[in-house]
Amino acid sequence: MMGCPPAAGRRLAAAAALLCLLVASSASAAEHKALLQAAKGDELQGRRHHRHAYAAMMYMGTPRDYEFYVAVRVMMRSLARVGADADRVLIASDDVPRDWVRAMREEDGMRVVVVENLKNPYEGNLGGMNRRFKLTLNKLYAWSLVDYERVVMIDSDNIFLQNTDELFQCGQFCAVFINPCYFHTGLFVLQPSMDVFNGMLHDLEIGRDNSDGADQGFLVGCFPDLLDKPLFHPPENGTKLNGTYRLPLGYQMDASYYYLKLHWHVPCGPNSVITFPSAPWFKPWYWWSWPILPLGLSWHKQRWDDLGYAAEIPMVLMELLMYIAIIAITKLARPQMTKLCYNRRPEKQSALVQGLIKLAGIVALVAAYAIPFFVIPCTVHPIMGWSMYLFGVLTLSLVVINVFQLPPLAVLTAWLGIIGMLFAMANPWYHDGITRILAVVGYAFCSAPFLWASIVRVLDSLQTMLERDPFFPRLGEPAQETEFSKLY
Template sequence: MGLREKQKSGSSGSGVLKVLLMFLALVETTAAEYNNEIVSLRQPRHKNAYATMMYMGTPRDYEFYVATRVMIRSLVKLGVDADIVVIASLDVPLRWVRALEEEDGARVVRVENLKNPYMDQRNFNKRFKLTLNKLYAWNLSDYDRVVMLDADNLFLQNTDELFQCGQFCAVFINPCIFHTGLFVLEPSKAVFNNMLHELETGRKNSDGADQGFLVSYFPNLLDEPMFHPPANGSKLDGSYRLPLGYQMDASYYYLKLRWSVPCGPNSVITFPSAPWMKPWYWWAWPVLPLGFTWHENRRQTLGYGDEMTMVLIQSVFYLGVITVTQLARPSIPKLCYRRGDKNVSMIQTGIKLIAIWCILAAYIIPFFLVPRTLHTVLGWSLYLLGSFALSSVAVNSFLLPMLPVMAPWLLIVGTLLVMACPWYTNGVVRALSVFGYAFCSAPVLWASFSKIVSSLHVSLERETFFPRLGESPPPPGFNKLY
């Protein structure tokens, strides 16, 4: 090889090496800056956005995924003039991300979970561990304004006028503390970085969640003026309080059984209730009347295709149980004992306890088998079918009278009818009616329990049903001869 060829070969290898070093440097730079950057494959299409967040690590991840999709579909249905963004942690399943982007039209941005420095506080609730991811909303610098939302919001009408609000706007559903289930912000990397710094320095946080942090970060919002959208469509500067109509607490509705919010448009319902009473659970209605409104919104937008397979499987199983128990009619195993044997009372007590536990299980087990996010009408129907099927097993296994065993089933149906009655004047009358029904039902339950126990006692004491130890049962026709 000549000298010129060697020089060419050397320069070519040096060029490849330079390209490789540049690529490694780019990877290192990206990795170093990733913690403070939002990653998204889709580009923004509007200048404003509705945003929500999604993370993993709670027992209710799937339920909040469904709730997020329903809220997105409701926004699309209202024809909002904005992008819909989901700030999703890196551990959110890719199939969920694809569904959000391809089926719901959302823009999903992937982020690393922000470390919560308040987890050692005495009053810290573990379910708030990752709620500080909400701060990533300030890093959505592609947008002029962002309306940040929790998944438990239900939109009744278009609220695009919120994008005219200032740098930070929120609703006071509490007299002194604003609510972070919906707020307006102006994205700013400088503000976002300052928030991260405040987390590192341990800014005061009353609850260890996003609510406490933001209330501490914007302490003077209560003194700011009320937001009224300018008629010319211009954007305001500064901070504002939002009218209560943009974040109507469902509790107000339950008191009056109608909306009575004079300040601002009745646009958004929020459900800041206990985690197990969110509107997407099938048992929420008729316990909480607005649960039906949420489910109807889901039925019209997302549907229930994911849950229907399990509904069909359980329905077939319960119908099979009812058929088998009616045809087979199994009886208690034949027991042998001597009169006066000390084990007799123990055996009888054990059988009674087993029978009572079987009846209780018939009303408890189906409740936990129904898919949690099923439509409330289908959910209650499937639960009642399951409890009826399992109750029939107890009736036929222990030769119990049907009516006392089914008394709780009938009372549950009655309770649902009392709660679902549409003619109450207000929530107080409704609550008193439910209480009165429960008071009247208590003696019925006690009488049914007593009847079940006495029926078991008679069956266990019947000698022809339980022959004595060492004795064969009398031959057919023996009693007729003697």
């Protein structure tokens, strides 16, 4: 066997050592680059910390995008409050504002996964207000979260009352039946799988039957036999089940059930999650939903504790200043308003003009009660919202009273009735929901005659005003001062 000379061996050993050093350095650089790329990706989408996740979705294009943004943040924070041991993932469409994404990632601790909106082939089946469900098929992206063993997909109109991590022990698909025939997609458990996800995309392409044109009808078609499956009971040893299961009602309690007893007690399962699948105008975050829906205070308490109302308070203050300015201007302009109402021209107004003036008075009264409702921030705290509404109605009603010379008590009867209705609904001593409903109906029945009398009084006052001297001077003709106006 021939060997290398000693000097050549040393040179060869040195070269080998240098080569190993270069390889190690190159590997270290590649690893460092990979870590930087991973860190960059982690900054964009968030890193997986747990084996399981609670996931919600957000998309744009509805009139209430901001409201659902706030709702998602409150719901996700409520999961942290009940001690959920899982990641919180948001499936966000690529047009969600970047500052919203940043807030949810950095302030709320969510992992944000940005996706493209799935084309809805059933869009033609959506009519009217249901068009807001056009992009709910984005829920299917939950099956693409293959970093997780189980995912609980949830809607933003849920309130978590206690920890529900036992749901991660459920099978490949589990959902709650709050409807006798169809399960509800406001909360369901799934096992992520790219094969299932791609199969669902294929079903969208071929146009699988969909009863409602949204995610509800599509998923019911994917799992048509769920009603016949066994009820989920979490194994005590913590193992995961396989297959599909029905979830007990306590995991998706329709808020409508609450109002029968004014408390929760579902004996066949945990009282864990409240959902609000009712009319979209009565979600728990809207200020006007309380005290019609007392559970709204629970939602706002969570928001107060976690997020506060920093975004809405400046708008409320500006609105308050606007109403104060309107009151001041009305007070200063009142003498001029009176001069408009009394003019010595002898001819009478035509019946058409009188009818238009009376209609203008009625429209002004309706506007005084309607306008404040629409200018208040939708997700402000109910106490602040109702206070601003009542103050706004009072302010605009005073304007109408001064312009049309109406009796104040008659105009403000409905205002006083609203205050009484709030107290009747918010009474904390009702034993159950039936008693509450009967009390509210009784109050409405007793107050209806007063409201009717005030309407008649306002119409009579408008007619009396029109039967006086003509209402307005002719165009281009200077108004003549009367003895009455000189009193001002």
